[in-house]
Amino acid sequence: MRGAIKGWKNMGVCAEKLWPFVEDDLLGGYTVERAKDARNTTLGAYFRRAPQISDYHAAINEAGALVVSANTHDGWTNVTAAKPRIAYDPAKPPKGAGGHAFAVVGYDADGFWIQNSWGKKWGKGGLALWTYEDWFDNVMDGWAVRLALSIPSLFGRVPHAVVMRDSALPVAAIPLPPRHEIMGNYVHVDDGKFVERGDYFSSADDVANTAGRIVESGNYQHVMIYAHGGLNSVPAAVKRVAAYKEPFKRNGIYPYSFVYDNGLCEELKDLVLREGEKSESRVGGFTDFSDLLIEKGSRGIGTALWDEMKRDATIAFDAGAGGDEAVRLLMAKLAGAPIRLHLVGHSTGAILLGNLLASLDRHVPGGYIVDSCILMAPACTVDFYEANFAPRLAGSRPTSLSRMTVYSLTDHDEQDDHVARIYRKSLLYLVSRVCERAKEMPLLGMQKHNRGVAHRNLEHVYAAPETRSESKSHGGFDNDPATMNDVLELILGKRPPKPFTLDELNRF
Incomplete structure (x- = not known):
């Protein structure tokens, strides 16, 4: 009973005439039309x-x-x-x-x-x-x-006072969006399969319905596929889906996120905390030397965790897997439509997008041009870039990239960042020195490694005050107004008429 009540709370109930009961027949499942009507009765x-x-x-x-x-x-x-x-x-x-x-x-x-x-x-x-x-x-x-009062346009909205950074309510406590609010703006995959149960389930039917509505509506000139960082939990990821939805749509861009499970956030954090406690007892505080001890103590387990994350981002796009099927269904509608496709990823999302491109090759073998690929602090290796992105910039794969933008911290800010307030450098330093199998593995998102990575259609943007990106941390790019409005401008090819506001990006 509690599950049914919770489902009603999260998703609402549509009119019976829209979804009559027929035994053993879902009549097309939970369609967008039914989801929108359900917002009237929650x-x-x-x-x-x-x-x-x-x-x-x-x-x-x-x-x-x-x-x-x-x-x-x-x-x-x-x-x-x-x-x-x-x-x-x-x-x-x-x-x-x-x-x-x-x-x-x-x-x-x-x-x-x-x-x-x-x-x-x-x-x-x-x-x-x-x-x-x-x-x-x-x-x-x-x-x-x-x-609830029947105001569908306000369902899932968070009051301004709740999201103010100086509020007593921590950001982690900002309410999760109900599924009906973000339905049609995400696909959820785990271990290579659609996640068909839980608060944020999705299915092949959802993807097919969404693709059809994007094209048939005639409201969008662009579709953006977004891949969040692999260290974000599903709750954190769906908050991003909700926060990005309206700002992109009001600029003629349809946002579609790949949400994926891996559970690595807490495991990696716990690993750093555990090794940090050991190093503090030896050196009496957190210094560059304590960072070295954390790196040494974390190397074996950290590498195993990172390998698992990369595996999840890869198998999702194996032939016939959930992510691959989602790409097939999307492109069945988008490939022939006057709509430009853009790929945007943060941190480990770059790895997911690199594998997604292989699915595009498979399902549009005659060739397809992705209008832009935008990576924020990509946690992929330079070798991964050379294997998965560079050939597409050169036009030597069925799916090609017109242009690519990489946002990075300066090395100074990278070393001024932290992981769990214990490791006194950025996540990318930890990945480069601990998580990858080769120590000091060059990463595409690090200034010290990417200065020599060049192509006429590739640009590097280094975050700094009063520039195109003002992020001060690895995790700050995707809620930095300067960065996200620059992303809008890159997609639109002009200044966005209705840019992101700070409050909208404080919702996760």
Whole structure:
């Protein structure tokens, strides 16, 4: 019952005429049209009621009805309009018939009046009396609910006061968006498969429906595929999906994110914290020497974790895998449409995009031009760039890149960054020195390594105050207004008419 109530809260309920019940037939599943209509009927709040008669009475008086689950029995099968009472003798309990959910809509001296879902021929127009004795012996769960005010345009929006950086509420506590708010703007894959259960499930049907609506709407001249950093959790990733949705769309760009699971964020953080505690006990503080000790202690496990992350980003685009299927369905509509495709990735998202390009080769073998590829602090190696991006800039693969932009910190800021406030350098330093199999592996996102990486269609942008990018940390690029508005300008080929605001980027 709780799962059903939570689903109602997160996704709403559409009109029955849009999605009638047909046994063993989902009639196309949860389409965008149904999702939009469901925004008209969502929950504002829900409360579990204690199994006390007085609590049920008070809740009915206050809310008008309760959603209840209970064990049923043979007495439920013989309820008529003439005798709208569920027969039950506690001294001779009837044979059980399994659990069932229904609405409790009133009460009298003998019991609760329920509204069932078995049609108007059951009981008195679908209503019957459920005696208190039956309730005592068979009730399972009960919930009082309150409908939210029907303002679909505001669903999932976070009030300005909540997202202010000086608010007492930490950024991590900003509410997660309900799925219906971001449906059609993401695909969720894990271990090479669509994630078809959970709060942020997705399916091949979702992708196909989205691709069709993008093209048919005629509202978008650009589609941006976004790949978040691999150290972001799914909750952090979906907050980005929600924050990016409207700013991109109001500029004629349809944002579509690949959300992927790996669980490495906490594991890598725990590893650094553990090794940091060891080094602090040896050197009495955090210094360059303590960084060396952390690197030495983290190397084996860090490499294994990083290999797992890269594996997840790779197998998603193996032939027939979830990510590969998503690319096939998207390109079935986009390849022949007057819409320009752009790839944008942050940190390890560069690795995911490099593998996604191979899927584009597979599904558009006649050739396709990606208008731009934009990487923010890419955590891929220079070798990975040479194998997956450089040939496409040169036009020697079926899928080519018109241009590529790489945003990086200066080496000074890279060394002024931190990981978990323990390791006194950026994540890319940790990846280069610890996570990759070769120590000091050159990474595309590091200024010290990418100065020699050149191509006529590749530009490097180094973050600095009052420039195109003002990020001061590895994780800061994708919520830096200067960077994100420069991304908009790169995609549009002109200054964005409706740029990102700081408040919008403070939502994750």
